[in-house]
Amino acid sequence: MTDHDHPTEGFYGQFRDVLYGPDGRPVWDRGWVRNTIVADCRRLLSAFMRGAPAVQPVIGLNVGAGLPVWDTSGPPQPSPTQAALVDPNPYRFPRASMQVEFINPANGTVSATPTNTLQLKAVLGPGVPTWPDANHGTSTLREFGLVARVSGADVLVNYRTHPAIAKDPASTLERTVWLVF
Numbered sequence: 245m246t247d248h249d250h251p252t253e254g255f256y257g258q259f260r261d262v263l264y265g266p267d268g269r270p271v272w273d274r275g276w277v278r279n280t281i282v283a284d285c286r287r288l289l290s291a292f293m294r295g296a297p298a299v300q301p302v303i304g305l306n307v308g309a310g311l312p313v314w315d316t317s318g319p320p321q322p323s324p325t326q327a328a329l330v331d332p333n334p335y336r337f338p339r340a341s342m343q344v345e346f347i348n349p350a351n352g353t354v355s356a357t358p359t360n361t362l363q364l365k366a367v368l369g370p371g372v373p374t375w376p377d378a379n380h381g382t383s384t385l386r387e388f389g390l391v392a393r394v395s396g397a398d399v400l401v402n403y404r405t406h407p408a409i410a411k412d413p414a415s416t417l418e419r420t421v422w423l424v425f
Contacts, residue, residue: 255281257402259421266414279404280322281423288392288401300393302401305366307373308334310386310405319386319405326403329387335373337366347422360425368417385409390421
């Protein structure tokens with residue numbers, strides 16, 4: 245068996261979603277759940293190691309509506325070969341608005357020096373995403389992925405489908421993602 249058979253073996257990701265109501269109090273906390281680091285993450289790492297000039301680290305968190313049928317059938321399992329969100333018009337939460345830190349894997353605290361665990365935290369406040377819009381009848385979220393850039397093209401670093409999150413215009417979703425290499 246080669247790495248081509250299991251392109252992301254040894255890497256893993258996990259995420260935690262907490263939804264807050266308009267009063268700032270937690271409505272629910274889904275706890276930590278695994279997500280999938282996808283094959284293009286290896287291309288990204290290879291390009292970084294080579295020093296390729298046309299590579300950008302994580303540029304944002306894409307959130308999408310997925311498919312409404314997932315509400316009855318359950319969301320599909322993410323594939324390590326996933327190349328894009330199912331939603332053709334996802335909302336991109338920019339990296340500049342995210343908190344990005346190294347995590348000490350021994351105790352889960354923030355580390356000032358590089359480690360093998362990267363934490364990316366996005367706080368999607370009231371009115372984020374900016375749905376409903378022409379492409380989305382509601383602001384329900386069912387999928388997400390971190391996005392980087394390789395050779396000028398956006399690529400997924402990780403991907404996850406999840407049960408529907410009916411994010412109303414006044415709520416705040418705090419999404420914390422860990423990538424472990």
